[in-house]
Amino acid sequence: MSHEYVPEIATDRDGKQHEVQGWQDDFYGGKLGFWLFMFTEVLMFGAMFMALSYYNTLHPQEFLDASASLNRLLGGINTVILLISALTMGLGLLKMRTGDVKGAKLMIWVTMLLAVAFLVIKGFEWRAEYHHGVFLMHDKLLADSSFPLGEKLFFGLYFTMTGLHGFHIIIGIGLMLWLLKRINAEKVRPDHHILHWNIALYWDIVHLIWVFVFPYYYMIGAGGATGGH
Amino acid sequence: MSKTYFDETHCAYGHPKSKFMQWMLTIDHKRIGIMYAAVMFFYFFIALGTAFMMRLELLAPGAQFLDGDSFNQAFTLHGVIMIFLFIVPGIPAIFGNIVMPLMIGAKDVSFPKLNWFTFWLYVVGTLVAMASLFTDAGFADTGWTFYAPYSITTGTNVIFTLVAAFILGMASILTGLNFLVTIHRLRAPGMDFWKMPLFVWGIYATAWIQLLATPVVGITLILAVMEKYFGIGIFDPAKGGDPVLFEHLFWIYSHPAVYLMILPAFGIMSEIIPTFSRREIFGYRAIAISSASIAGIGYLVWGHHLYTSGMADTAKVVFSFLTFFVAIPTGIKFYDWIATMYKGKIILSTPMLWALGTIITFTIGGLTGVTIAMIGVDIHLQDTYYTVAHFHYAMLGGVAFLLFAGMHYWFPLVTGKMYNEAHAKIAFYLNFVGFNLLWFPMFIAGYYGMPRRYFDYLPEFQIYHQVSFAGAVLFISGVIYMFVVFYKGWTKGEASGTNPWNATTLEWHLPTSPAPLENHTKVPYVDFNPYEYHHGQPVVKFDYKTMQRID
């Protein structure tokens, strides 16, 4: 739009002037809105965690057994990958804010690369599990297999939650590509970077979810743990 | 007019030339609100037709013209439309959009484009929901509650309905998000939270429920879809899944959702009562806080739908105890409204009639809610017509009635015209009598053990269903009558002027009626309370050119 937005002024009875916050150009509003959106993510995953601990409470030992059979090494690598990608994303935003657009774009690319790496590793994990007969609608997870109920539930939720988390990563990659496009079109600039800011926030929330997904699935059964829930 | 930021086609993507596209692409909150109303109104009449079919079927025991399966689809369709398409988005989407920004002196909501997107998301959701009507498997037959494992195993097309409910949920979340930011960011200078009109408070409390409760049902429906197509086991008892978990997750949303419906409706009540009592509202802060606390406590009581589900008895006791605490802030509101009438000057215009009528019907709806909050009693009454009567009294006699009240109240604001008072009053009485005749007998039938979702019933209950049918006929005629009155008013009514009710809140201080595209010419400075009357006249007056106070 060609019109320059000029904030409006409201005048009170004493003639004092007050600047009016318009919906245009409201950085804080944009940020607040995105935070609110993130709360919905928290509740969504919160509900799934609730389902998880629901069955965990009913089948404590089987959950530990199932957890122990996950590949902790790959999970750990993925954790580190996400940690670093959160850093690169944050640095990219810093660069954008300080005017280094090129550096910012580079950082976004790096983040995307890490995201893809995460997905590839996840893919290997799932593949291995598939070959062990543990996969949705497959072999041990079918209703008539003799696999213990607790483990069926554990893995059913494992695939659902890591799947949904993976889906968030994919969306994140999409968002970053879009962001790059907007940067190239100079719609996102050092002095107008709310989109970048929010996508960085999005990336953090995706990571934040993993911070809980990882220990709940991979670590609770580590070291021959026997409960303590 | 200081700025030319907007032009004639403002608030529409890409400045389209045609009038039609200007509406389709509009990002103006008032127009979006009107479009919501149009769509809802359309679906609403479908649901109304289904309801009438059910009543007709229930006129006598035995199958009349529906068999079990069609009846099951009928109440599912009725419930799904009424809940997800109509009453959940209802007041926020219509009046939240149309008047809330006007009330706080904003030019629009915080994210007008998102608002546009949300509206179309809503439309897509409704289309997906309806699409299954035309598929081979037919519309879902699960009831609006989608209980697993039934919804997982049924052969009808639940997937469409589940996905639709998810999309509509997203739309609801985004509306709430938009309103929350709007209320936090765009209030006119000087208007702190304690100077907001109570309708805005209602919308604010509602928005929090939309935001934080809806994701839970969203994910639940996704899990159900996952269960159906990928067999994750979570709701399938054969794999160890617990059907009761589904009920928990469903009601974690759906109970707060009933307050999501009623709180903005209460907001409308709080606007109408002082305006037509011509005096300041009694207990402004108490009403505002009670909205917030109903929303808050409302998160903790979902288990009262699970008293007979097999949930632990301890949990039943906890939920029952908590449930009674929602009744108290609600009661406070009611007493405050009544106290507002004390020593006022009560003008029984149509909006006021609807409001007072709602006090009667919602009192019945709410107090019967308290009956079934008592565990022992609910064990008997759960899933009987007593419950059905309770929630129709609450949703129809509470929310829909207040929506009608609001439609009469803000009719001049939206159309610039006035409907015919006398006819509108007749319509009210028809509705009111019809409604009570329709639903009151159902309390008795339910108490005697008439279960819900029965398309055929035992002959003992026939009398109640017959009376109820008569009520339905009366009621539906009343509704149609009312819409005719609206239609006539819109096309032929007299110009109403900007403030026909002598109201005090900002939406009545616009330069023209209907409201101009850019809302207030200038943003006013708000240094007054929302309902300031003196000797029955609004205290605050504006010069509509400069929006400076001139009183």
Add this chain to the structure above:
Amino acid sequence: MDTNNIDYKKEQSRFFKVLIGLLLLTAVTFIQPHLFLTEANFAAQMFIAVLKAWLIIMYYMHLKGETLITWMAGFSLFIVFTFFAIVIGVDVQHFQFKDESHITESAIPLHEAGHESHSTHSAH
């Protein structure tokens, strides 16, 4: 609000410090089950996760100093925790007729200890 006026170097070094903190905590995640608090593995793991989350939220997501959003976040979390407290703490903890229900069947027999017998529970 001016969001451009920042010292890049300072911010960058803070980012790295937080990363190191996070990596350290991840390492702790791995050694904890073998070294300490093995009896309370679950609680320990979750505690570490909360620490990590706190670092991310405060520094990466810049929540430090944001009163309004912090309050809102607190409210949202509070609601999630209440759901947990009620569903897990009240309902599932008192699951009725547990040893007679199919879905609670276990590969390993449930330990009798810790399963308080409920008031409505009858001898099996």
Add this chain to the structure above:
Amino acid sequence: MDVNNTLSGFNSMAATFSKDVDQAFWINFWISIILGLSVLIPMFYFAWKYRASNVKDEEIENITHNTKLEIAWTLIPTIMMMFLFYYGYSSMKTLRTMPAESESIVIQVEGSKWKWKYEYPANKNGFVHKITSVYDKKIGDVKRGLYVPVGTNIILKMTAPLNDVIHSYYIPAFRMKEDVVPGRTTKQWFKADKVGTYDVECAEYCGTAHSYMYSKVVVMEQAEYDAWFATEGKTPYEDANAEPISKGQALYEDNGCSGCHSIDSTDTIVGPGLKGIGEKHDAAYLKNALVNPDKDVPEGFFPGVMPPFALPDEDIAELVKYMQENK
């Protein structure tokens, strides 16, 4: 005929705790009247007293606070609510506290689409009574029900098959209900204090024939009950001299086929009517229709409705014979 031919008995009370529930209801009723009137009377009075034609503008008073009143209308309803909570709780307490199994008869109840099955503990001869209760649309009544002695604790141990859905066992006259959840065991109990027959309804939506998922509780004198229980009679009322039904018919009834199929007509109940099915299909097809119903679904019906029946081969054969010969 085993029980009287109309389902009735709603407005009666016949369990020891029904009175508590009703008492709680009526306490609530009167409190509701008081609270409701405390809103409605002033409303009507003010609407009349302060009607526009009766008030001059100067007389309007902007009263916005009255601490005492506000405390009163917060506190008094709170107390009343706690009162109601207590009665809700106490009326539920007896209802939900199972008596000792040693002092009760424990009956297994299985609810499935759309029949109720009861299984008694073995009698002294080691015989186990198993009763299937299905609503028969033609006579408008259920055949058979749950037979219990008066004045004795009855515990219902309820569940549903894993591939079925939730039902709810509701006895209005006893003021009790509890869901029957696949995968879970739920329980309720009662002690009937009046001889008679009482309706059972399914109160949780379960699909096509949800409205026909009735059963009955028949409360009998102890002696009568004992006399029946010691025998192997299907029901206490079965006429010993009645012509013996075929094994196939017995199986047909015990498996609740009649809840979904009419044997002597082609009318659809839930599944197709079975009259003349023997001419249309051979025995192998019919057998397959029982064991693997989702294959070869007839026109106009959907798979997934009829459950597979895993019965011994000879029972299947009897059933097939029964369908073919219709006797």
